[in-house]
Amino acid sequence: MNKKNIENLNVSGKRVLVRCDFNVPVENGKITDDNRIRAALPTIQKLKSDGGKIIVCSHLGRAKSPDPKFSLAPVAKRLAELLGCDVLFADDDNIVSDNVREMVDKMACGDVLLLQNTRFRSEESKNEDSFSKELASLADIFVNDAFGSSHRAHCSTVGAAKFVEESAVGYLMEKEINFLGNAVNNPVRPFVAILGGAKVSDKIPVIENLLTKVDTLIIGGGMAYTFLAAQGCEVGKSLLESDRIEFAKEMIEKAKAKGILLLLPVDTVVIKEFKNDTEFKTVDSSAIESDWMGVDIGEKTRGIFADALADAKTVIWNGPMGVFEFENFAKGTIAIAQALANINDGTTIIGGGDSAAAVIQLGFADKMTHISTGGGASLEFLEGKELPGVVAVNDN
Ligand code: ADP
Ligand code: MG
Numbered sequence: 001m002n003k004k005n006i007e008n009l010n011v012s013g014k015r016v017l018v019r020c021d022f023n024v025p026v027e028n029g030k031i032t033d034d035n036r037i038r039a040a041l042p043t044i045q046k047l048k049s050d051g052g053k054i055i056v057c058s059h060l061g062r063a064k065s066p067d068p069k070f071s072l073a074p075v076a077k078r079l080a081e082l083l084g085c086d087v088l089f090a091d092d093d094n095i096v097s098d099n100v101r102e103m104v105d106k107m108a109c110g111d112v113l114l115l116q117n118t119r120f121r122s123e124e125s126k127n128e129d130s131f132s133k134e135l136a137s138l139a140d141i142f143v144n145d146a147f148g149s150s151h152r153a154h155c156s157t158v159g160a161a162k163f164v165e166e167s168a169v170g171y172l173m174e175k176e177i178n179f180l181g182n183a184v185n186n187p188v189r190p191f192v193a194i195l196g197g198a199k200v201s202d203k204i205p206v207i208e209n210l211l212t213k214v215d216t217l218i219i220g221g222g223m224a225y226t227f228l229a230a231q232g233c234e235v236g237k238s239l240l241e242s243d244r245i246e247f248a249k250e251m252i253e254k255a256k257a258k259g260i261l262l263l264l265p266v267d268t269v270v271i272k273e274f275k276n277d278t279e280f281k282t283v284d285s286s287a288i289e290s291d292w293m294g295v296d297i298g299e300k301t302r303g304i305f306a307d308a309l310a311d312a313k314t315v316i317w318n319g320p321m322g323v324f325e326f327e328n329f330a331k332g333t334i335a336i337a338q339a340l341a342n343i344n345d346g347t348t349i350i351g352g353g354d355s356a357a358a359v360i361q362l363g364f365a366d367k368m369t370h371i372s373t374g375g376g377a378s379l380e381f382l383e384g385k386e387l388p389g390v391v392a393v394n395d396n
Helices: 033-048 071-083 100-105 127-138 155-162 171-185 201-210 223-230 240-259 299-310 331-341 355-360 375-382
Strands: 017-019 054-057 087-088 112-117 141-144 166-169 193-194 218-221 261-263 267-271 280-284 291-295 314-318 345-348
Touching: 017 033, 017 155, 033 054, 033 071, 033 171, 071 112, 087 100, 100 112, 127 155, 141 155, 166 171, 171 314, 171 345, 171 375, 193 201, 193 299, 201 240, 201 314, 218 299, 223 240, 223 291, 223 355, 240 261, 261 299, 267 299, 291 299, 291 331, 299 331, 314 331, 314 355, 314 375, 331 355, 345 355, 355 375
Parallel strands: 017 054, 017 141, 054 112, 087 112, 141 166, 193 218, 193 314, 218 261, 314 345
Antiparallel strands: 267 280, 267 291
């Protein structure tokens, strides 16, 4: 990567504004998954040991104005526990104010301060210079380590970089981009991508881009039924995007023309009522009856997909194979996670979002080479797009 990183900085005695992605799930004031906070620790620790004054910022949730529900207070507490040091919390709905400036002025080298949720300011999502300047005025240096937010051009991810002396990417950002970038642009072959999840329409540019890169493309999950329909299968009540059938046909043709193996489910677990405790059976993908709905890949398919993965050297997986939230229909997703875990000599990368949640929830996290912390950001990366939050950082 041609971007400045934190190894290239001299932060001693300087104020460093660090954009992290602390958009974590909070229920009743408790953080239910702190992976994103853990992932940011190496950058904060490095800046701390180098003697910087570390001012951390992030958004949380879809706040449009100050809202106690989206306060970063629980994050400040958890961050302090994980760092094993005090974290000052600038609990100010304006994010930047005279009070906050005063707190920053009093910081000593190695101190860590967390600002309140940047989305409490309406300018944030519009990337308005006024708020970018305010943020930048708190610091000498800007470090973007928020991979999961870097596909958005906001004040705290893009704008602030314009108004500081120097900017760089953090360790997490570097790690994400190196893993995803190497896999997509410089893969050790065979390179297999597995796509699943709910909708074809969410992933059209990802499918298009990956079809120029992979040796094998595996499609499961809800999106598979649109591809099956494109091959003339009846899919009953399964998820179907009729307006994407033409696209699916084109992709099937494109894969054929390029000699890419495109695998679709040959059998499917079907149900009539969308719940865990209900009658289910496995049928051929070409024989889904009209009042049944596909919710998982069948056993034969699990075997075929696992075989296709066995000798892969690079794997990217985005999107669960079925409705994994229901225990009865998590088996396909588990089988694929197991197949990836069985790869000894290869790189296995999980796109963020629900795929990452599934792999972590099902207990396979430590078996994967890399689990991305960014859902939308990793998808945009797989589409081949440049991330604005990375572009904004100084080149090295
Ligand atoms: P990701 O966040 O990993 O990109 P998506 O958001 O596209 O994944 O899709 C995840 C959702 O897809 C999960 O909630 C899962 O229940 C759903 N899903 C997977 N397979 C099916 C299916 N056959 N029918 C309905 N929903 C499905
Ligand atoms: Mg999702």
